[in-house]
Amino acid sequence: MAAIISCHYHHSCSSLISSKRIGSKLPTNCFVHLSTQTNNVASVRQFVPRCSSSPSGRGQWQIHQNREEGRSFSLRECAISIALAVGLVTGVPSLDMSTGNAYAASPALPNLSVLISGPPIKDPEALLRYALPINNKAIREVQKPLEDITDSLKVAGLKALDSVERNVRQASRALKQGRNLIVSGLAESKKDHGVELLDKLEAGMDELQQIVEDRNRDAVAGKQKELLNYVGGVEEDMVDGFPYEVPEEYKNMPLLKGRAAVDMKVKVKDNPNLEECVFRIVLDGYNAPVTAGNFVDLVERHFYDGMEIQRADGFVVQTGDPQGPAEGFIDPSTEKTRTIPLEIMVDGEKAPVYGATLEELGLYKAQTKLPFNAFGTMAMARDEFENNSASSQVFWLLKESELTPSNANILDGRYAVFGYVTENEDYLADLKVGDVIESVQVVSGLDNLANPSYKIAG
Template sequence: MAAIFPCHYCASLTPKCFTSTIPHSMQLPLPLRGLRGFNARCSYQPLHHSEFQNKNNGKPFSIKNCAISIALAVGLITGVPTLGCPINALAANPVLPDLSVLISGPPIKDPGALLRYALPIDNKAIREVQKPLEDITESLKIAGVKALDSVQRNVRQASRALKQGKTLIVSGLAESKKEHGVELLNKLEAGMDEFELILQDKNREAVAPKQKELLQYVGGVEEDMVDGFPYEVPEEYQNMPLLKGRAAVDMKVKVKDNPNLDECVFHIVLDGYNAPVTAGNFVDLVERHFYDGMEIQRADGFVVQTGDPEGPAEGFIDPSTEKPRTIPLEITVSGEKAPVYGATLEELGLYKAQTKLPFNAFGTMAMARDEFENNSASSQIFWLLKESELTPSNANILDGRYAVFGYVTENEDYLADIKVGDVIQSIQVVSGLDNLVNPSYKISG
């Protein structure tokens, strides 16, 4: 069942290959590593035939495949459209947009900020409060006392925006949530005054915790602006488990052979507004305790991956039907109200589109699937760990190809310490379970 997964088509462009216990068909492509220039030569050496087979035609990878990898890397750096993957679609579609069009300003990498901007709301007044509070993170990178001066400007800008826009913010609250939203706004306003005192006392250590607290209030206000679920899921998916809103889970991992870390709890926020089918499928599996006791099956510095059950199946077998349960590829494009299903953005010709849930943050959570079958995801999940030449934030070859449905928002840095064989002791839903509709775990008992 397990297969050695080649690092990419061309061994000369990567420092090493990784092995994995994930079935070959469910692995996502690794990015190129160690790219130093365009003059790399392909030092192809024959390996065992089964290790380098193309899934579609059974032929070993060749010099042609190496050239494709180099072309892809060149295209990413130069912005020149290149031939794309999968290989059988190379002649049909260019993959990559002009990166200068994609990158407009520094990319947002904070998972909390990404989740706030992903909410289906349109209220400029609250965003004008949010932005300067988020900018405090950059201000704290300034050396010496100048950092606090910059933070103070951020806080005063946010406070001024709150006072000037409060009426518009309150008018944007959903009627059923208005009382709670106003309560949060009052706490936010009081928190701004407390922040000023912190800055007057030059208490730098208290800045980041206060920033986090105020942004939690902002995020709560923004969630209170969402009035119900904003669109209809396509009819063919309406009977599947759906997460119509947000939920959060705590994943407790037992870490082996690490003297500095015995166990860790990762807090993960799941976004059903932009991925209701994907997030709903996951929450349903969590409630079935599908992942409890399962080992981490891939941890190579690029991603952490799990979800392959024991036995020949590569995903979840629904006991009520005794058949695999698969879900469609589900991606929401920025500016659109509802996701697109069953096709990559490349296949749709949306080369310059950005996704609502991008692979920007350390700990971005997404579904693994068969590389050549868009609608083959089931239970295998992965977390992206770091950027590389082919996976920079805001210009990511994974965006639009794999369904993101959440972010690790607490203890995400410890994902880098996870190894193959570490055990997921439990995953528990800690909020938002009432947003899950059509839960199949209840039907099965």
């Protein structure tokens, strides 16, 4: 089997080769630059997120960075990176991330069946829909053909509408045939709202059918988004309360028991085409209640307001390192850094695992419920060797899915994903170090936050 891998100057090899960024608590792309020469400054020790951005002992990225300013990108160096990538799927000797030495492919890497199981879902809103703790086949059979409209629209011109029409008919038929099963899956307290959404969904599909018949291609995507929002709302109405108990040692921390959305407004410097941008971020407390709860609590404390973007290197955008010696949030009630555990939800499980990576648990083939699939995947940074050291530093992955497929990178199962940017995510790539977060505000779901520490006096 041949691995089809492409190199992009901005998003892959060059950022690893030419990065001038000092040590920090951040991840980059899953494929690292490999050198077989022991005296080459581009050799790699570790490739994981860290927290600090100081060049002192707080340095968190364990990467020997190239010290030559402006070092040019070369095909040879990219080819070496490709060779390492191919090693992930062929089993040839790869790189020991802790020493830089070659080693035989580890069982920590997923097997070939995982890698070729199908194209990953890259749409953040689709990932959020599939991450809901529900099991209702009927609504999924409505959801899938509506999502497939995106692929249908990749066909040029009006020919795309023929495929769209098939998608709409399939979704409409699934809704008519499965409506009773969908309604029976709604939580009793949310049933009236769910039925209202189903009525809107049914009417909206008739409207989309008319759009197709009118050959109005430009109107399809907007109506598709509207219908999928109804589907997502119905699916959320199937969740009856919070589905599990958080472990005793974490249950008094701020917990997001459900979903919340925040708007992050960033003032962009030195960009004539973009002065400011508002990023909508959906936080998933069903699969990461401690991690998402910690973030919402900090948002309500205005912790991130006025903070600069601290890393923007083509792989990630990161912030959250406060001024001063602290590497995280100092809780005024304890005068100590508040840390949270590593929290990973495995697909098929009812509750997250805490304090260990999936590799450490021997879950080499496990799929994460919130994967690093989407451009703008949001996760917590932490110390390299301390799983439970995350505090306030967060990052957004600027991900090339073709280079880092789900569960074939070093991030899934090792870092806690807790949300996705769902609006204006493409503009994350335009952010630079020094751009200022003017504000982060919760726009929905604040009532899902339990144990809000920001309400404690003082």
